[in-house]
Amino acid sequence: MNSVQQTGKKPGLPVLCLAVLIILLGLPLVIMGVQLAALGGSFYYVLFGAAIIAAGGLMLFGSVNGAFLYLVAWLVTIPWSLWEAGLDGWGLLPRLLGPTIIAILVALTIPALRGTSAAAVSSRGGHA
Secondary structure, three states, rough: OOOOOOOOOOOOOOHHHEEEEHHHHHHHHHHHHHHHOOOOOOHHHHHHHHHHHHHHHHHHHHHHHHHHOOOHEEEEHHHHHHHHOOOHHHHHHHHHHHHHHHHHHHHHHHHHHHHHHHHHHHHHOOOO
16 A cells, blocks of 8 residues: 555545645745745744645645645734734735635635545545
């Protein structure tokens, strides 16, 4: 048996595309976040980038946990943004707009991902 559990049902193309997009968005966050942290800046970008890369990877394999991981990372982004920019709307915009749009799309994938997770459980003989 492979080290990665095969699910009975694969996630649909929109979920796969979103998962790949999330991974691709996370890579520069980690790379440039490490550079920023080395200069004495915030470690937030490294942590957020790593979290969303992991979330995208989980979503690629049809795990609803990937969606929940992204949403938790997004929720952590809100207080960090407020701490970083205060209540300045223009300062908050670049920190929150993109992640929030992706969070909405991720939330919309939860029913599809739950379907693939349920298929995986039932194919292993568990209860769906």
